[in-house]
Amino acid sequence: MKFKMSLRVVLFGLGLLAVVGLTGMNVYSLYALHESTINTSVDNQKNQISEFTFQTRSRFRTSLRGMRALDMAELQHLINNGRDIPDSLLVIIRRIDEDPLFSGSYFLGKDIDPCQANEPLLRYNSKSGRMEMAGHYPEQVCDGINLARARMKSLVGEYQWNNRLIHDAERSMTVAMINPEDHSIAGYLTILVNEDYLINEFLAPGLVKFGNTRESGMTLWLHDWTVNEVLATNDSDVIYDIKKVEQIQRFPEMLENWNIKIAFHENPIVAASNKSLMRNLIILGVGVLLLLGSLVFIYTTAQREQNLARRQAGFLANVTHELKTPLAVMQAAGENLADGRVTSPERLSSYGKHIFNESVRLRKMIEKLLDVAKNEAGQTILKKAPNRVDELVKNFLRENESWIHEKGFKIALKRDKNIPLVMLDADSFFSIMGNLVENAIKYSTNDKYLGIEVIKDEKFVSVHVRDHGIGIPKSAQKYVFDKFYRVENEYTSNTKGHGLGLSIVKNLVELNGGIVTLKSQEGTGSVFTISFPVIVKPESASPSKNILKVAPRAEYVS
Numbered sequence: 001m002k003f004k005m006s007l008r009v010v011l012f013g014l015g016l017l018a019v020v021g022l023t024g025m026n027v028y029s030l031y032a033l034h035e036s037t038i039n040t041s042v043d044n045q046k047n048q049i050s051e052f053t054f055q056t057r058s059r060f061r062t063s064l065r066g067m068r069a070l071d072m073a074e075l076q077h078l079i080n081n082g083r084d085i086p087d088s089l090l091v092i093i094r095r096i097d098e099d100p101l102f103s104g105s106y107f108l109g110k111d112i113d114p115c116q117a118n119e120p121l122l123r124y125n126s127k128s129g130r131m132e133m134a135g136h137y138p139e140q141v142c143d144g145i146n147l148a149r150a151r152m153k154s155l156v157g158e159y160q161w162n163n164r165l166i167h168d169a170e171r172s173m174t175v176a177m178i179n180p181e182d183h184s185i186a187g188y189l190t191i192l193v194n195e196d197y198l199i200n201e202f203l204a205p206g207l208v209k210f211g212n213t214r215e216s217g218m219t220l221w222l223h224d225w226t227v228n229e230v231l232a233t234n235d236s237d238v239i240y241d242i243k244k245v246e247q248i249q250r251f252p253e254m255l256e257n258w259n260i261k262i263a264f265h266e267n268p269i270v271a272a273s274n275k276s277l278m279r280n281l282i283i284l285g286v287g288v289l290l291l292l293g294s295l296v297f298i299y300t301t302a303q304r305e306q307n308l309a310r311r312q313a314g315f316l317a318n319v320t321h322e323l324k325t326p327l328a329v330m331q332a333a334g335e336n337l338a339d340g341r342v343t344s345p346e347r348l349s350s351y352g353k354h355i356f357n358e359s360v361r362l363r364k365m366i367e368k369l370l371d372v373a374k375n376e377a378g379q380t381i382l383k384k385a386p387n388r389v390d391e392l393v394k395n396f397l398r399e400n401e402s403w404i405h406e407k408g409f410k411i412a413l414k415r416d417k418n419i420p421l422v423m424l425d426a427d428s429f430f431s432i433m434g435n436l437v438e439n440a441i442k443y444s445t446n447d448k449y450l451g452i453e454v455i456k457d458e459k460f461v462s463v464h465v466r467d468h469g470i471g472i473p474k475s476a477q478k479y480v481f482d483k484f485y486r487v488e489n490e491y492t493s494n495t496k497g498h499g500l501g502l503s504i505v506k507n508l509v510e511l512n513g514g515i516v517t518l519k520s521q522e523g524t525g526s527v528f529t530i531s532f533p534v535i536v537k538p539e540s541a542s543p544s545k546n547i548l549k550v551a552p553r554a555e556y557v558s
C-alpha cells in the first residue's frame, strides 16, 4: 500500500514536471518563432529599401551605357589635336541630353581646373546636336570637375577601367575618362542633375510604391540632413520626427547629402504573427490547465479511493467484532437464565437489562448498516409530506428524552414561532436527529449540553443541534460526512462508532431536498445545522423582519 502510494506521488510529480517542461519548451519555441517572423519581416523591409537605393544608382547610369566600349586613347588623340569629339561619344551625350533626369552636359578635354585656368569647355547644344564652346557655365560644372580631378589624382595610377563616375551630391555627376594605357585622363564629362525630376518623378513615387505606414508597417522619409528637410515620404500623414527613426539607409557612393530615414511600425505580417502567438498561447494555456486538472483529478480520486478502501477494511474488521460482542453477551445471559441458575430478582433484572441494552445496540447497528446498504442501492424509500419541523422535533424528544437524561444531558430547546411547513419524510427526520443527537452525546465529555434550535427565515426552516463537546478539528471537517470516516484522535478511538452516522445524515438530508452544514471548534463544541426549503408560509407570520428582530425564545428546558 505504502509503496503504491509513494509510486503514485512520484508519478504525479513526474507528470507535473513533464507538463511544466513541455509547456516551457512550447512557450519558448512559440516566442522564438514569433521573434524570427518579426526579424525576417523587418530584414525583408530593410533589404527592399537598400535595393531601392541601388536602383536609384542604376537609374543614373542608364543613359551612360556604351561608355566602356569607347576607345579613350583615340579620344585623347583627337582632342589633343584640336579635332571634334568622336561620334561614338556624341551618341552617348545625345542620349543623356534626352534623359529628363539630367539638365545639361559639359566636356573638358584636359586634366585642369577650367574655372581657374579659363580653359575652353564644350557644352552640348540640343538644337544643333553638337558640342559647342561654352562661353559661360554654371558653378556646379566647375565644382563637379574639381571634385572629379581631386578624386582621380589618387585613383588614376592603379585604375584599370576606362571611366569612373564621381557624384557631387545631388548637383552633378562627372564621368572621368581614362586612357588605361598610360593611366592619363582623356577628359571629363560633367552632367548636371535635374533635382526636381529626381525627387518628384523618381524617388517620391519609389517611396510611395512601398505602401503607406499601415500597409507596409514603416514610414520612409527622403531627408536632406544638411538642411534638415524632408524631400519626399511614403506617408504624408506621419510627421517627421528624428526620435521615431530606427534605421537610416544611405545611397551608395552618391547623393551623400540625402538619406532615407525609416521608422518601423507593426506591419501586417507582424500583426498576424502577434495574433497567432496570442491564439497559440491561449490554446496552450487551456490545454495545460485541462491536463493539470485531469492529473490532479486522477491523483485525488485515486487517493480518495485508497482512503475509502482503507476505511472500509477497518470497518469490516470492526463491525464483525461489534456484531459478535452483543450476541455473545446475550447468548451467555440467555443460557444462564434458561439453565435456571439465576434466581434472585435483582440478578434477573440485571440480566434482562443487559440483554435489552445489547439488543438495542445490535438493532441500531443493523439499522445503520441497512440504511447505508439501501442508500448504496438507491432503495431509500421516502414518504414525503408537508410537516412542521418543530412538531417533529417535539415528537423526537418525547421518544428520546429519557435516555438522553440518563446519559446526564440537559436539553435546551428553542424554537421560533409560526414555523412554516416543509416537505419531509418523518422517518428520515427521526433518523437524522437520532444520529446527530447520538454524536452530540458520544463526543461530549464533562459539559453535557444538548441544544436544539428550530429557526426559520424566508426560504428555510433550520434545526441546529449544538453540543459543548470535544469539537472537530478544521482539517477534518470536510471529511466527516464521508462514509467510514472517523477523526483520528484518542477520544474517538475510545468511542464506539463506524463513521457511518454523518454519511447517513447527509444522504437523508439531501434526499429530502435539504442541506447540512457544520460549525465546530476543537475543545469548544460543534453545531450541525440541517435546513429544508419552506413550501408554505404561515399566514400570520410577517416576513423576515420579525424573524430577525425576535430572538428565538427558550420554550422548553429540561
Ligand code: ADP
Pocket: 435, 439, 440, 443, 444, 467, 469, 470, 471, 472, 480, 485, 486, 487, 488, 492, 496, 497, 498, 499, 500, 501, 502, 503, 526
Ligand atoms: P461515528 O460512528 O464514528 O460517530 P459519524 O459518521 O457519526 O461516525 O461521525 C464521523 C466522525 O465525526 C466521528 O468519528 C467523530 O470523530 C466526528 N464527529 C461526529 N459528530 C461529532 C460531534 N458532535 N462532536 C465531535 N466529533 C464528532
